[in-house]
Amino acid sequence: MERVLNLKLASILALPRVVVLESASKREVLDILIDKLAETDFVKSKADLQAGIYEREELMSTGIGLNLGIPHVRMKSIKDLVLAVALVKNGVDDYESLDSSKVKLIFMIVARDDQHAAHLKLLSHLSNNLKADEVRETLLNAENAAELYAYLGGK
């Protein structure tokens, strides 16, 4: 199964930024991911990041359908493109989604404000690869963070 996964996210993802939860609200899961990102050197200000992520969610929910949520933001106070991932086994009830499906896999992408192309390429790369049912299935069935991280391209 691992062979069908070709997400190649190792360069922007690390195991400490991958979490598997049983259940969580949208606010809880976003805050957890914000915390994880804020622990890295890439984020200069947690408050800025939090404001940016919620501001974007306020414009329109980033639940793009197929159980996927991709909260994302570009801002000055980020040093480089970086990613955090959460799997919520029971789904997030209050994460509005385009197809009304429960959001279970959340990829939080943050980038520096001038990383326009890299940011959009990653968004596109994720949505394209996660369209495949078997890829999503594999990820959704991960038992723990290490397994999920391995599927996403980590070791």
Next chain:
Amino acid sequence: MFDTNILMVVGITILGGMLGGVICQKLKIPQVVGNIIVGLILGGSCLNIITLEDVANLKVINFFALGVIGFLVGGELKIETFRKYAKQFITILIFEGMAGFIFVALSSFLIIYLITQNLIVSIAVGLVFGAIASATDPASTIDVLWEYRAKGVMTTAIIAIIALDDALAMTLYGISSGIMQIMVGGGGSNSIMQEMYHVIVHLFGSLLLGGVCAGVLMLFFRFVAQVEKAVALSLGIVLLGIGLAIKLDLDVILASMAIGFGVANLLPRRSEHIFKLMRNISIAIYILFFVLVGAKLSLGAMPIWLWGIVLCYVFFRNFGKVIGSYYGAKVVNSPDVIRKYLGTGIFAQGGVAIGLAIVAGEKLNGIQITPNLNMGDMVVYVVTTTTLILQIMGPNMVKFSIKKANEAGKNITEEDIMEKMLVQDVLDQELIVVENRTPLIKAVKYFTENDVLFYPVVDREKNICGILTFESLKDVLSDRDSWQWLLVADVMLPLHDLATPEESLKAVYEKMLQLKIDQIPIVDVETHKRALGILDIRNIRQKVHTELLKRVA
């Protein structure tokens, strides 16, 4: 008068010269005239703040200025233009130079003969004045051409003539001075040949020295990429060239002209920036030079009858130049504007004339005309006084010529246009703003439905927060599914900087180049938040170019 040192004199000279220049500019008179009049006021003729001793001490600056002027004049001469018009220009040059020579020689011969009744002395002085009269002054003439941004066939003709006729003047002087020496004694039978030999060595030596300097400069240019450093390098070589010319007794202006000519024609593109920067940094030197020209002249010590010669010299020299260039231009079928207005554009007389007068003066010092006046002093007095008159008259006449020929203000660059324009002059009236919460699927339609490629993005409060460009959509164009869930906020470009409609277009353009951005949002002056449009760098260039074509046409 209080005690001054040389630096104070330099400071007073530059500041005074600038003030004179500004006043003249307000009176719509070429600024160089103001510089010279200030020199006259500050110099020996009036206040004596700039003493003759100061002028002598600042001689080195004079040479420096002449070198820079020569370099810049040389830079104006393009080999293609030269090739194209060589026959025309040389014919006109010979006609105007010879006409000035003959008229001045004859008239001054007659006056001096009336006063001295000495045929030989009169012929000798006539010849010397005639030869000196054929020279024109590149410095003040070119200064006016630049000040009024002249461009056109008549302007090119003026530049070519002023660059070439120093050589003609020196040749005529060589011949005349040879004849003069034979006539007034002291010279052997081969004096003319000796003088001619001297002149030829002088002319070709100067050109050769300039050529070698230009070659060395080209060699060094290979290792220097920055324009500022290239200018420093050019200055160094020009100074070295001037120094060598003085040392070898060659012509400073001709040698530096050859350097400028070489650089401009061997490196046409790159040299443009070098000449431009050089022109900017040499303004203070120019002012200093022209103020000193005025300061050198002392008008008090001249007998009244010399004023007669002065007036005749000025009148017949100018008359000769007008008639000579008219017929010269007619013979070679030059355009009407050259025939009509070239003559009045080449009245200025400067350093070469004074230089020749001083050399002639030294040779003629032993011959008394009247008990109080020897021939050498007389030549120097007449030439310096006529130089003053012609320096004041010449630039005004250059202005007259270029205005009449409709060539003033034609040498404008896009940069000049931009300097005079404001952001609002190029801003499109049509304004479509896009909200940051607009889904991409809807935003993409803006590009298909409107003929606009850049949109200001605003937030809920209608405050500007970014720019949407077609370029910014590039990375998601192939992924149509993402258009459903991406918003304009996700793809917009962040705000690097803002500009307002009242800002200078040039300042904003330079800011964009510096920030390496192609678009800049324009916002209202009051809040700096309300979007009024987007300025695109290509759009600026296009509009400025159109404006330039409109003005030059």
